[in-house]
Each structure stands twice: as C-alpha cells, then as structure tokens.
Amino acid sequence: MPYAIRHMRLEDIPQVAEIEREAFSTLWPPTAFKRELQDNKLASYLVVYDVSRRQEEESGVIPPSPENISPSVSTLQRLVSGMKRVLNTNDGTAPAFYIAGFAGLWVVMDEAHVTTIAVRESLRHQGLGELLLIALIDLAMQKQAQFVTLEVRATNAIGQALYQKFGFVRNGIRPGYYTDNHEDAIIMSTERITSAVYQQQFQHLKEAHFKRWPGNLRRHTEESMVRESS
Numbered sequence: 001m002p003y004a005i006r007h008m009r010l011e012d013i014p015q016v017a018e019i020e021r022e023a024f025s026t027l028w029p030p031t032a033f034k035r036e037l038q039d040n041k042l043a044s045y046l047v048v049y050d051v052s053r054r055q056e057e058e059s060g061v062i063p064p065s066p067e068n069i070s071p072s073v074s075t076l077q078r079l080v081s082g083m084k085r086v087l088n089t090n091d092g093t094a095p096a097f098y099i100a101g102f103a104g105l106w107v108v109m110d111e112a113h114v115t116t117i118a119v120r121e122s123l124r125h126q127g128l129g130e131l132l133l134i135a136l137i138d139l140a141m142q143k144q145a146q147f148v149t150l151e152v153r154a155t156n157a158i159g160q161a162l163y164q165k166f167g168f169v170r171n172g173i174r175p176g177y178y179t180d181n182h183e184d185a186i187i188m189s190t191e192r193i194t195s196a197v198y199q200q201q202f203q204h205l206k207e208a209h210f211k212r213w214p215g216n217l218r219r220h221t222e223e224s225m226v227r228e229s230s
Helices: 010-023 030-039 073-087 128-142 157-165 196-212 218-229
Strands: 003-007 043-054 097-108 111-119 147-153 169-174 185-189
Touching: 003 128, 003 218, 010 030, 010 043, 010 097, 010 111, 030 043, 043 128, 097 128, 111 128, 128 147, 128 157, 128 196, 128 218, 147 157, 157 185
Parallel strands: 111 147
Antiparallel strands: 003 043, 043 097, 097 111, 147 185, 169 185
C-alpha cells in the first residue's frame, strides 16, 4: 500500500485518538492534541496515511444504491446517521484519508524531543514506525535542531533497537517514569545531527528504508512536509 507523511490536522484527531488508545495504556485526552496543534508553538505532529484509502472504507458505512432503500422511516434514519458518521471524519465535505500512525516532536533551543510514535496494531511491521522516525529527524533538521532525544520503556526492546539503528545512544534513566506501571524510561539521544558523519549515515538509512519498503512514498512525503511547514 502507498503510505506518505504529512503534518497532522485537526480533522485527524479522532483517528489519532483511536490509535493512541490502542497503542498506549496511559493516554492524553483527545482535546490535548487540539491544544498542541493550535497553541503549542514548540510542537509538531505528523501522521502517516494510506494515500489510496479513505476512512469510509473502514467505517462499515457504504452509500446505499437507490433500489435497496426501504421507504420506512427507521431505515432512512439509519442511513442518514451512517452517512453523518462518514462525513464527520473531515470537514463535512469528504471523508479523511485513513491514518495509519502518528508521531510528535518538540523543539526547544537546539534540542528536538520525540514525544510519541504510534502505529495501528494491524499495520505494524510494515516500516511505518521507521518512516515516522525518519520524518521526525528530517523535521528536526529543518528546524535547525542539533540533537534529538527521547524516552523509551525499559522493556521496549524493539523500539530501542530502532532508535539505536538511527544513532541514538542510551545516556540515562528516569526511574518510575511511566505512570501506568511505574516502569523506568531509558533516555536516548543522538550525536549532532548536523555533523557530516551523522548526515551521511542518516542518508544511507533513508535510502535503505525506501528500497526495502517501496510502498512508502518518499517524494510525496518530503514535498508535503516542506509545503505544510512553509
């Protein structure tokens, strides 16, 4: 499937909240995303979405053909209600693209901090988490950050391996950081992402990713991020 990255929009919040509920046991309320998008000048949020698939395909609501419409009031009410569920996924005029995952970044001074990365459970192991991480690092470079940092659960070996692949190293622990089970968080950070060595390694990793996952649309992603940042 063709996937691409763009900046999160307000109409994405219902899908993003759904993914967050699936991925994390400690949640932000959906209204926090609205405040982050509208009021937090330090924050940037991205979504990865299927460019060929709109949300109504997952809603179970299919516009009926005229010959199948019953004249009963109850049937018409159900049909109207179903169509409203489809339409309210965007701005009231068209259903939203199907969001596969999302990620967040705060940039403070010369440091970019990864706040979250999440992918729908049914779409994991398709390179989408890595695609989001690549996009976050690219965004940090656009914003002239020098370092990228994050916290990851001590038991999240898969996440730690991905971050290590992209040059993050362990440099501390936050004891009992996660409120759901008081699990420790491992602090990880990159070297200077502006250094020639890191830039070369990062470019190599990007090329390898898009070669392995040709469905992930590099050009569409990069053009969309630059356009919406300007």
